[in-house]
Amino acid sequence: MTYSLAEIQHQFGQALRYQNQGERCHIASDHFSSEQRIQIYRNNFVISVIDVLKATYPLCEALVGDSCFEQLARQHALSFPPTSGDITTYGKGFEQTIIQFPSVLEAAPYLPDMAKFEWCFDATHAQRQSTLPASFQPLTALPNVEESQHSQLVFLLKTHIVMFQSDFALFTLRQAIQSGQLDGLDIHRPESGFVRHLEDGSLETQIVSAPCYALLDCFIQHSPLGAIAPDLLAHLNTLIELDVIAGFSIHES
């Protein structure tokens, strides 16, 4: 009897995700059952994807421990398998899997946000590939802009910056995990800031005040200065000092 390749691959894919048995994959069985043989491939698939998630979410793993993380990652691998052969980009939405585990949420309510925070670290790489608009001018050209055009200025952020905020003190928690100094940490404190990769490839996180964060958000929305509240603009120098602004363009009204 013959079976189509499409059917074989469909059944095999289902079996890898425990959605059917090896017997439906038309595997020749001998002293090992077809279920035992396909279990080897299930293990390869799940373990390899868990390893990818461990590489993307090391802080989450550090927070819940290896065993718990592997259960979360296994669930994610089976519910949301990779869709691309470029496995380095896999793992988005891990927080959606975490929230399906009430006991984990009870013990570590900040874990979904930590997963989102860690995903930002990968997202900054992707952003580096975007380019600034043709109308972009560097900050050094700012003195050449006529005063009548100041309200039309649109500040552009450097392309490798991703903003992040949480009801938990995750920027501080990250530093605490890395330094091994968790004593005295008040996790129930909102924090906001940004993540960026530096030229040497290292990762930097920076906490900013709520008004600074709001101003950053205005710049991401490409709001001209005239449309931004003056109390927020008072924080412009802080952002310039943090070296997050790449330059500006003039908004055509």
Add this chain to the structure above:
Amino acid sequence: MNHPPIHDKVGVGLRTPHLDYFSQSQPKLTWLEIHSENYFQAESVSRRQLEAIRNDYQISCHGIGLSLGSVEPVNQLHLSQLKQLIDDIDPFLASDHLSWSQTGGHYFNDLLPLPYTEEALEVFCRNVITVQDYLHRPLLIENPSSYLKYEHSTISEWEFLAEVQRRTDCRLLLDFNNIHVSAFNHGFDAAHYLAGIPADKVDEIHLAGFTIKQLEQGEIWIDTHSKPVSEEVWQLFQAWTLQHGARHTLIEWDLDIPEPKVLIDEARKASQILLDIEPSARKVS
């Protein structure tokens, strides 16, 4: 201790934990092999390290994600990313596997076995031709290790692989460890497998280690790339190269990755075998 130079056909797999080592120490090898997909992101740190390493080494791009055996067409995004990498890195070899990984929009990150049927042969050849046409270069196809066979396969793996080569004019990458592992798992003779492969189409050889998994009903061998090359695989390699001559030969190690020295020592063993078989025409770096 002074070692003789490593034969210029012997390379090792470049893995993430060793990127700094190869960037900074530059051991005397002529080539390294990468897993192509790990370097698709043009702005990643590892990609930039690879570009620096490329100044000192030839690179072979070894893919694990084309899913050439999938009944679905080759993923165009994946193909374009591979071409971009190849255009940037200018590898001397580009390869992937006799396997499939993708179905129904899901990618399973493993080299899954094909049924060896006429339909699968047509699908596989269609996809190889698509890739070769797109890349404007021949692809090397590697024999997989496998842990199961299908009831309805009509030919052997080596017959299937040889026919793929004949129909697509691709080149071949022979993994001796995979042959050794599959020979045990499926009860065939590795020498019989090798006799069915057109040696003049083989451009590369892989050597790696495997793990024995003990189940209640018996052993099954798993191609883990986590140990030194076994003595039996060295013997297969020696016998084949003695008969057919040296090919680009790679030491692969993907799990429980050791210190670079262990990898280099394995490369020295391969090098010595190649030096021994061609004493009159030693080609060393």
